[in-house]
Structure formats: C-alpha cells, structure tokens
Amino acid sequence: MIGISTKTIYAVAALHELSSIPGNEVLTIKEVAQRASVPQNFLEQILLALRKQGLLTSIKGARGGYRLAKDLKDITLKDVVLILETDALSDICRTNNPTLKLFWEDVKEGVANVFDTPLSELKNYQQKTEQTLNFSI
Numbered sequence: 758m759i760g761i762s763t764k765t766i767y768a769v770a771a772l773h774e775l776s777s778i779p780g781n782e783v784l785t786i787k788e789v790a791q792r793a794s795v796p797q798n799f800l801e802q803i804l805l806a807l808r809k810q811g812l813l814t815s816i817k818g819a820r821g822g823y824r825l826a827k828d829l830k831d832i833t834l835k836d837v838v839l840i841l842e843t844d845a846l847s848d849i850c851r852t853n854n855p856t857l858k859l860f861w862e863d864v865k866e867g868v869a870n871v872f873d874t875p876l877s878e879l880k881n882y883q884q885k886t887e888q889t890l891n892f893s894i
Contacts, residue, residue, distance in 0.1 A: 764841045767795045768803045769834070773879050775813070776829045783815075783822030803841065810840045829879070835872035 770793035778784060786804060790797035804823055807813045814826045825832075852858070 761838065762842060764799070764803055765838055767793070767800060768807060768837050768841055769876065769879075770795055771800060771803060772807075772812070772825070772829065772832065772837070772876055775823060775825050776876070776879070778824065780824070783820075783824045785822040789823065806840055807837070810836075812836065812840070828877070830875045830877035832876045833872065834874050834876065835869065837876075838872055 771789050774789050774792040775784060784792070786797055786801055789795070789804070790800045793800075795803075804813060804815075808815050808823070808826075811826055812832055813823050815821065815823050
C-alpha cells in the first residue's frame with residue numbers, strides 16, 4: 758500500500774530543482790542530476806516517466822532540457838507516487854474480515870490525504886532551512 762522508493766525521492770528532488778529556474782529556461786539531465794545529487798542514468802528514466810504523464814516538458818537540441826509543465830502548486834506528492842510507484846495506495850487488505858477491511862481503508866485514506874500535499878510546500882521547508890542556518894551562525 759504505502760511505498761515510497763528512492764525513485765520517488767529522486768523525482769521530488771528533481772522537481773524541486775526544476776522549480777527554481779525561470780519558466781522559460783530549461784535544465785539538462787546532467788544539470789538536474791548534479792543539482793539534486795541524483796545519479797544521472799537513474800534520473801533519465803524518472804524524468805521520462807514524469808514527462809509522459811504531463812508533469813514536465815522537454816526541449817530537444819543543443820539548448821534543450823527539461824522544465825515543469827505545471828506550476829509546483831499544481832503537482833502533489835500523490836501525483837508523483839502514482840506515476841512512479843506500482844503498489845502505492847493499492848488495496849493491502851487481503852482478508853474478508855470487515856473490521857480489518859475498514860481499518861486498512863481508514864489508513865489508506867489518511868495516507869492519501871497526506872500525499873495530497875502540493876510540492877510547492879517545499880518552499881516552506883526551504884525557508885525553514887534558511888532560518889535555521891541563519892540562527893546557527
């Protein structure tokens with residue numbers, strides 16, 4: 758039911774990096790990989806999947822690369838998870854016991870609600886990080 762793999766973690770890191778560039782610019786896979794500290798060969802597969810599902814657009818050619826197809830506030834963690842994770846948010850209750858079915862449905866709903874968080878929330882975490890760094894100097 759609830760699975761977040763390294764693939765999803767890398768995808769969020771890549772989306773975060775792509776959100777930091779102006780709307781008309783692009784980043785190459787190599788640039789995204791370096792900025793997000795993600796292996797480039799693994800990132801290629803991730804970005805392709807995100808592009809196919811409409812979260813990214815790509816520009817071909819010498820000045821090509823990737824950019825967000827949507828504003829980060831319109832992309833949720835759930836969007837990314839459902840694209841990259843095969844068993845995420847699936848039905849895990851493999852019993853006919855109505856009590857257990859109800860319990861697992863409530864758990865699944867709670868997790869789905871958390872996953873509805875827009876990735877624009879990353880900006881809030883970035884601000885918290887910057888505040889923490891400023892206080893510790």
